[in-house]
Amino acid sequence: MPSQIVSLVVNGEHREFIAAPGATLLACLRESLGLTAAKRGCAQGACGSCTVLVDGRPEASCLVAVETVAGGSVRTLEGVATGGDLDEVQSAFVDCFATQCGFCTSGMIMVAEALLDRNPDPSEEDVIEAISGNVCRCTGYRPIVQAVLEAAARRREEAVTR
Amino acid sequence: MAKLRGRGYASVNYPTGMNLGGDPSQALVHATTTGTFVISLSSVDLGQGIKTIAAQCAAETLGLPMENILVDTADTDTGPHCMGTFASRGTHRVGNAVIMAAAEARGVMLEVAAEELEVDAADLETDGTGYIAVKGAQDKRVHITDLALAAHFKHGRTISGRGIYLKEPSVPVPETGEMDPDSCQAHACTVAVVEVDDETGVVEVLELFNAYEIGRALNPAMATQQVEGGAWMGLSHALFETTEPYYPARDHGPRDFAGYLMPGPADLPVQHSLLLERPSANGPYGAKGIGEMTANAPIPAIANAIFDACGVRLTSMPFTPERVLRGLDALKTEETC
Numbered sequence A: 001m002p003s004q005i006v007s008l009v010v011n012g013e014h015r016e017f018i019a020a021p022g023a024t025l026l027a028c029l030r031e032s033l034g035l036t037a038a039k040r041g042c043a044q045g046a047c048g049s050c051t052v053l054v055d056g057r058p059e060a061s062c063l064v065a066v067e068t069v070a071g072g073s074v075r076t077l078e079g080v081a082t083g084g085d086l087d088e089v090q091s092a093f094v095d096c097f098a099t100q101c102g103f104c105t106s107g108m109i110m111v112a113e114a115l116l117d118r119n120p121d122p123s124e125e126d127v128i129e130a131i132s133g134n135v136c137r138c139t140g141y142r143p144i145v146q147a148v149l150e151a152a153a154r155r156r157e158e159a160v161t162r
Numbered sequence B: 001m002a003k004l005r006g007r008g009y010a011s012v013n014y015p016t017g018m019n020l021g022g023d024p025s026q027a028l029v030h031a032t033t034t035g036t037f038v039i040s041l042s043s044v045d046l047g048q049g050i051k052t053i054a055a056q057c058a059a060e061t062l063g064l065p066m067e068n069i070l071v072d073t074a075d076t077d078t079g080p081h082c083m084g085t086f087a088s089r090g091t092h093r094v095g096n097a098v099i100m101a102a103a104e105a106r107g108v109m110l111e112v113a114a115e116e117l118e119v120d121a122a123d124l125e126t127d128g129t130g131y132i133a134v135k136g137a138q139d140k141r142v143h144i145t146d147l148a149l150a151a152h153f154k155h156g157r158t159i160s161g162r163g164i165y166l167k168e169p170s171v172p173v174p175e176t177g178e179m180d181p182d183s184c185q186a187h188a189c190t191v192a193v194v195e196v197d198d199e200t201g202v203v204e205v206l207e208l209f210n211a212y213e214i215g216r217a218l219n220p221a222m223a224t225q226q227v228e229g230g231a232w233m234g235l236s237h238a239l240f241e242t243t244e245p246y247y248p249a250r251d252h253g254p255r256d257f258a259g260y261l262m263p264g265p266a267d268l269p270v271q272h273s274l275l276l277e278r279p280s281a282n283g284p285y286g287a288k289g290i291g292e293m294t295a296n297a298p299i300p301a302i303a304n305a306i307f308d309a310c311g312v313r314l315t316s317m318p319f320t321p322e323r324v325l326r327g328l329d330a331l332k333t334e335e336t337c
């Protein structure tokens, strides 16, 4: 099977690249598009560090053959901040000390974005459920759970003032 | 069939740094034309926060805002020497080296400011806002941005400094074994509260109480994060992690996250952490190292809590349901004999 030209909408921009047969979405993002926020932790769907949003759903991009999402829309951590301004989830991660080495952070933030998109007022259990596919080796998870709850609160507050 | 509660305690003394053939780290500081102080280090930050600590030490010593500090750890080939960020040595060794380098740079900064303001350097002070001012005459002052420009283009001066901290080698006295292997020691204890299910053997850690004496806590939020993240790792070692469940036969060893188990976000104890500050005489602003020790005390504390809960004394990690049940069975056999 020859390589193919694949097009995707990545962080709102139309992108085209050549993908080898069976290439994963993760490999294409990192190697063809230079978007290295999504990390390759296990390459088998067990750690969540490669999580991106595909048509709004969090997906382990290491398990997605890129042809299967051709034409779709992908959101990565690079598309979360507007210009240099961190969004509520990112700034809550900073303020709650929810990151140490940072290897899990982009995946954690993407699952948090997906959670808050569909549930603006999650309970602690909802947050734990949402991040339960993501491994963190450093923080002990508690600061991450707190950061997501804090981000949700900030986002709700902003919705009221807007 | 019951869930049995128990409480266990363990403590740890932990040395900061190492000895071997001497333990040095260096730092170089220089000001750019616009007054950013670049701290060059070969000390790698892998998430423990040494860049933040180095910046804090530099800002404090220079008397300038954190925004004026840029820590550059880009290249261990060309940077000043560092033994490495291990042995809980980063804050202590690198912090001290940064303070020494920043103190020299501050001396030059004040000399140039003295020339610029036509006063005596000894009459100058900083207040952390970016201004260098004459004591008692606050309107006679110069901002570091203007001063650094003037240093380069008017005075021909380099605002810079060199720092090193060396823990000298210490050879044991042959007769007594006496030596001085570390620079200071941090101390900690953990109390673990567990629940043991005597039917399934599952151990759940409900609460951890951590008390850490770490000298001065340069960044209390980061220190707490280190304590609780480390305790999580200790808990993980205590209850889950092992590469070789059938050691020494390696064929069944886990090769991935599906087999190498770790607690997830739903398995977390409530943690209560307390920092006690008794500044160390040779630490940077009194700090000691706490990196590695944070994973230590939770493990024996959990083992002791399991013993308290159900009488099973486990001496091999991890404390799996199988081991707990075997221990309970052994107790029953003892009773009936």
Ligand code: FES
Pocket: A039, A040, A041, A042, A043, A044, A045, A046, A047, A048, A049, A050, A051, A060, A061, A062, A063
């Ligand atoms: S790299 Fe995709 S889940 Fe681990």
Ligand code: FES
Pocket: A098, A099, A100, A101, A102, A103, A104, A105, A135, A136, A137, A138, A139, B047
């Ligand atoms: S911050 Fe290191 S893995 Fe989560």
